[in-house]
Amino acid sequence: MAQDGNAGRDLIQVGRDYVRHININIASGNWLVVAISLIPPILAFSLLGIGVQWTVNVIQPASVNLSEPADPDKVAQRVQKLLETKKCRKCDLRGADLSDRDLSGADLRNTDLSRASLRKTSLKDAKLSGANLEKANFSDAELFNADLSDANLYEASFYKVEMSYSNLSGANLRQSRFIAANLSHANLAKVDLRSAKLQYTSLKNVDLSNSDLSNIYLNMSLGATLDGANLSNVDLRGLSGITTEELRKVEGINLCNTILPDNTTSKQGC
Template identity: 40%
Template sequence: MKVKILFFALLLAPLYLATPATAENPAHVKQLQETNKCPKCDLSGADLKGANLSDADLQGANLIGANLSNAILERANLMSANLVGVDLSNAQMSRSILMGANLIEANLSNANLISADLRYANLVAATLMNVNLTNSELDGANLVGVNLSSANLNGANLLGANLTGATGLPFDLPGAATTRGPFTPPPGSGTPDGRESGGSRVVPSQKTPPRRGEPRENRNNGNVPTGIPETQQK
């Protein structure tokens, strides 16, 4: 008898081991639904498809593997939230705060992220097909291996963003110039997790052509007065 019990226990063990280790806390889900505030809550694996979470406070929340497809997250605070593998396809997230959020392998296809704050967010291997990132802040973001096919990046700030291995990136971003090399954040602005930035980056263009009659830019480090033709410089 004991042998049979042991046999069935061993037979069923893989099924228990295969059960996902993450599951939402029902009390936290209820708190979010009733108050629209659940910072640092455990919402991993939660089914929030189509939920209206505009202006929600989810700072530092655990949303690993959650279903937020078609959800409304406009102006929501998701700073430093754990969104690994989350489904945010078709989500409305304009002006949302995702600074320092972990979005590894997240699905953001067709999402609306107009004017969203994604500074220093980790988007490694995320799907960003047809996403609208108009005027969004992506400076210092980790975009290694992301799929940006048909993404709208008009006016997006990609200063210091790591685009190594990214696919679907347009060759010419309006008002921006592409450069390579390591990016050093300004003093006191380091990344939340202390990681280094590097690889490809996009730097917004700051220069405008001189107007007719105005002297051209001095390219001699101040040794020759502005306006003197370069052919006369010694």
């Protein structure tokens, strides 16, 4: 350890002497000596920069530039393959029109379907875990028993969607919109529902435990229900559309360790 400390101090002293040498020659107007003295550090920094760039290029593999639009011809080919085989894992299907198709049981795990149109599409029992479905349109689609765990559903639209018994655990549902959807018996544990809107949607026996429901809007009119829902370990202080009193009266609801809109902590269902 002592040798390491001495070596460090020696390097510092060498650096100081080097700077002093340059300053003396600048003051004396010996510009040629200054130029020659600066060549070694310039070369060292240049080689360091090349090395860093090489390291980045080696470590970071080539990937699809998701900022660019998908090639329509290639997307069309992949869609045709999907329709024939019902398999397209890790595919680039950005912006694809899959409306009114039968994709029941399809394997679309980790596929990019951002901005895709899935209107009136049957995705019953489909595998969509880890898929990117940002801003996808699911109007009138069927997602009964579909696996959407850990999927990105940011700003996705669910209008009159059948999603009972589906698995959305760990999914990103920020700013998504559910209107007249059926989420009964669905698994939404540990999901991110911040700023989402759920209007006239059935949440009967849904599991929302340990989820982030910050600033969500929940309209329970027109037949919508929370009967039997699990809202344990959830912070509901930013919830709008339903009051603490209304929540407490919901039949079979689990509010164990839940922070209610009135800032009280519930033990109901513990």
